[in-house]
Amino acid sequence: MLIEATHLQKFFTLNGGRRVHAVDDVSLGIAEHEVVGLVGESGSGKTTFGKTLIGLYDKSGGEVRYRGEVLPARYTAADFRQQASEIQIIFQDPYGSLNPRMTIFEIIAEGLRLRDHCSLASTRDKVVYWLERVGLSADHLSRYPHEFSGGQRQRVGIARALIVEPKLLVCDEPISALDVSVQAQVVQLLGELQESMGLSLLFIAHDLSMVRHVSDRMAVMYLGSLIELGPTEAVYFRPLHPYTQLLIASKPEPDPAHERQRQDPLIKGEIPSPIDLKPRCRFAGRCPKAEPRCFVERPVLREVQPARLVACHLL
Amino acid sequence: MNSTQYVLEVDNLAVEFDTYGGVVQAVRDVSFKLRKGKTLAIVGESGCGKSVTVQSLMGLIPMPPGRITRGSARLGGDELLHIAPAALNAIRGKRIGMIFQDPMSALNPTMSIGAQIAETLVVHRGMTASAARTEVLELLHLTQIPEPEQRLNQYPFECSGGMLQRAMIAMSIACKPEVLIADEPTTALDVTIQAQILLLLKQLQQSHGLSIILITHDLGVVAHMAHDVAVMYAGQVVESAPVDDLFYRPAHPYTLGLRAALPGNDPQKQRLQIIPGSPPDLFAPPPACAFADRCPHTMRLCRSAAPATYTRPPPPASQASTNSAHEARCWLHHPQAPSSPVRSSAAT
Numbered sequence: 001m002l003i004e005a006t007h008l009q010k011f012f013t014l015n016g017g018r019r020v021h022a023v024d025d026v027s028l029g030i031a032e033h034e035v036v037g038l039v040g041e042s043g044s045g046k047t048t049f050g051k052t053l054i055g056l057y058d059k060s061g062g063e064v065r066y067r068g069e070v071l072p073a074r075y076t077a078a079d080f081r082q083q084a085s086e087i088q089i090i091f092q093d094p095y096g097s098l099n100p101r102m103t104i105f106e107i108i109a110e111g112l113r114l115r116d117h118c119s120l121a122s123t124r125d126k127v128v129y130w131l132e133r134v135g136l137s138a139d140h141l142s143r144y145p146h147e148f149s150g151g152q153r154q155r156v157g158i159a160r161a162l163i164v165e166p167k168l169l170v171c172d173e174p175i176s177a178l179d180v181s182v183q184a185q186v187v188q189l190l191g192e193l194q195e196s197m198g199l200s201l202l203f204i205a206h207d208l209s210m211v212r213h214v215s216d217r218m219a220v221m222y223l224g225s226l227i228e229l230g231p232t233e234a235v236y237f238r239p240l241h242p243y244t245q246l247l248i249a250s251k252p253e254p255d256p257a258h259e260r261q262r263q264d265p266l267i268k269g270e271i272p273s274p275i276d277l278k279p280r281c282r283f284a285g286r287c288p289k290a291e292p293r294c295f296v297e298r299p300v301l302r303e304v305q306p307a308r309l310v311a312c313h314l315l
Numbered sequence: 316m317n318s319t320q321y322v323l324e325v326d327n328l329a330v331e332f333d334t335y336g337g338v339v340q341a342v343r344d345v346s347f348k349l350r351k352g353k354t355l356a357i358v359g360e361s362g363c364g365k366s367v368t369v370q371s372l373m374g375l376i377p378m379p380p381g382r383i384t385r386g387s388a389r390l391g392g393d394e395l396l397h398i399a400p401a402a403l404n405a406i407r408g409k410r411i412g413m414i415f416q417d418p419m420s421a422l423n424p425t426m427s428i429g430a431q432i433a434e435t436l437v438v439h440r441g442m443t444a445s446a447a448r449t450e451v452l453e454l455l456h457l458t459q460i461p462e463p464e465q466r467l468n469q470y471p472f473e474c475s476g477g478m479l480q481r482a483m484i485a486m487s488i489a490c491k492p493e494v495l496i497a498d499e500p501t502t503a504l505d506v507t508i509q510a511q512i513l514l515l516l517k518q519l520q521q522s523h524g525l526s527i528i529l530i531t532h533d534l535g536v537v538a539h540m541a542h543d544v545a546v547m548y549a550g551q552v553v554e555s556a557p558v559d560d561l562f563y564r565p566a567h568p569y570t571l572g573l574r575a576a577l578p579g580n581d582p583q584k585q586r587l588q589i590i591p592g593s594p595p596d597l598f599a600p601p602p603a604c605a606f607a608d609r610c611p612h613t614m615r616l617c618r619s620a621a622p623a624t625y626t627r628p629p630p631p632a633s634q635a636s637t638n639s640a641h642e643a644r645c646w647l648h649h650p651q652a653p654s655s656p657v658r659s660s661a662a663t
Contacts, residue, residue, distance in 0.1 A: 041505035041506070041507065041508075042505055149593055150361075151593070152593075179360035179361050179532060180360065180532060180533075180534070180573060180576055180577065181360065181572065181573060181576045181589070181590040182360075182593075183576070184576040184577075184587040184588070184589050184590075185589050187587060188586075188587055188589060206505065206506070209577070209578040210578055212578065213578045213587065246507060247506065247507060250506040250507045250509070250510040251506050251535060252509075252510075252513070252533070252535035252536055252538060252539035253535050253538060254534035254535050254537070254538050254562065254574065254577055255538055255562065256538045256541075256558045256559050256562050256563075257559070258538070259535075259538045259539040262539065264514055265507065265510035265511055265514055267507045267510070267511075269461070270475050270477050270478075270508060271505070
């Protein structure tokens with residue numbers, strides 16, 4: 001494994017000492033050249049997992065190893081500097097994640113400048129190379145983020161992350177703010193770059209069909225827990241966990257005849273609050289198949305079929 | 316077709332906005348008809364003018380800087396555009412209800428849920444506060460919100476997005492409107508909650524005989540909800556059709572491109588097809604076909620003359636008389652145009 005989280009936890013403490021279990025005991029590794037898709041609904045902890053994995057949040061428990069070495073539980077500025085040329089991230093919001101007062105040139109060059117302690121001017125050729133590689137051009141160098149569309153900004157974000165040639169790229173919902181036709185463009189670009197650079201990708205998203213398109217393995221989170229993990233095609237077409245089954249079945253397909261056959265949604269209620277969780281199955285309250293023990297004992301993630309891990313008492 | 320079949324008819328609507336950068340032609344010649352008791356989906360990407368279109372029907376375009384330069388919209392026989400504010404207030408919220416994309420910012424954060432819904436009833440139906448409260452509770456029950464009694468006195472920040480969307484639906488149907496406009500009602504919600512809200516809208520359509528305009532960019536939601544579809548691009552309706560025709564016999568290259576850009580569900584993983592480029596600048600929209608620069612079938616004509624809207628003959632097996640017409644704004648449907656994938660009648 002290139003990077004591996006074991007029993008990773010991230011809690012946030014609220015006023016009055018109550019705890020938000022954002023990520024609670026998640027073990028997940030990403031191999032070299034592998035793309036792992038991480039899916040879940042809002043509040044499932046998928047973004048928090050991604051950020052805790054690479055040190056943007058301090059860890060509350062568990063550890064992360066990168067090439068076998070344990071990463072710090074709490075990062076210092078020096079730790080980030082050291083890690084930056086190996087691990088990079090692109091963010092969900094292409095509007096909020098680019099400094100509006102910097103030109104595209106300055107934004108993309110910044111990583112190189114800080115790493116190599118070189119002048120802005122000396123990075124020009126490399127910045128132009130990366131601009132072109134993500135489908136923009138040298139004409140864009142002196143422009144500012146507000147002059148670009150969402151899809152173009154996301155391309156700038158990709159160039160900024162990849163110019164230091166990292167090994168691991170965390171993509172935190174990189175397409176959910178984009179239009180359908182632009183989503184396909186960005187996903188295809190990421191796929192091409194991943195292949196040509198031999199990148200490892202953690203692709204975080206809530207759109208299962210897009211994740212299916214890019215990932216080798218798919219991981220599903222619910223309320224801070226990893227509940228299913230396996231090869232993408234297997235999870236997508238033969239989901240084992242009741243939640244994964246309902247999640248995949250809930251997405252309407254662009255096919256009217258198929259939609260007319262659709263049964264009413266089986267899943268009731270909403271994702272509960274992640275504050276002060278009891279030791280029980282996180283999904284028990286909404287699960288149509290829940291049994292008494294689901295409410296008193298938390299299932300662990302275990303291999304139920306070759307390469308397929310599920311956290312459910314019923315399997 | 317007789318015209319009483321339609322509750323809402325919009326003809327040749329055009330809306331502009333003055334900005335520091337010049338005049339944006341946000342909506343350029345939009346026409347559509349909403350059938351009684353049916354759902355019309357308006358589909359398109361950001362900036363295509365779908366929200367501006369419905370906002371102008373509701374008198375929600377700020378003027379200035381906005382301006383409705385052309386067109387008419389009729390609810391039953393009553394004109395909606397360019398009418399006095401008092402006349403509009405008698406229609407808006409009463410005969411046309413609306414739900415918005417982001418329930419958290421569409422609701423008033425300083426009023427309890429119950430009071431906000433009751434306001435509509437007091438204003439439009441002249442109810443007393445206590446009668447309104449009983450009615451609100453009934454409406455909340457109808458939307459299947461969990462613990463409705465408790466919600467009455469809660470404020471928006473105390474509720475989840477799904478609950479707020481239910482509260483907004485309760486508000487929008489409080490006056491038993493003829494038309495419900497839903498502007499991206501589930502975009503901010505998770506898929507499992509989306510499924511619940513869409514089911515609720517369908518149930519309400521059945522029980523209240525609602526005619527719905529559904530604005531969305533999600534073709535899955537369209538397939539699930541719509542009877543008729545209008546596809547918008549660069550401020551124009553480029554294709555309108557009954558839902559099956561739109562999905563199985565798309566007639567405009569843009570519609571075809573949108574379908575191909577979606578990851579399919581077939582076990583064979585296919586490469587996503589990409590629509591190259593980006594939509595045109597609406598400060599200076601192209602004089603001819605707006606899609607010409609991105610279209611794989613562009614002809615010389617497409618760049619020199621604006622395409623007319625052509626009606627496609629219905630497939631042989633359909634009952635054409637009950638369905639809406641299938642129209643496309645594309646030169647490829649001109650009788651003398653060369654053959655192309657959008658003209659072949661085979662399913663795609």
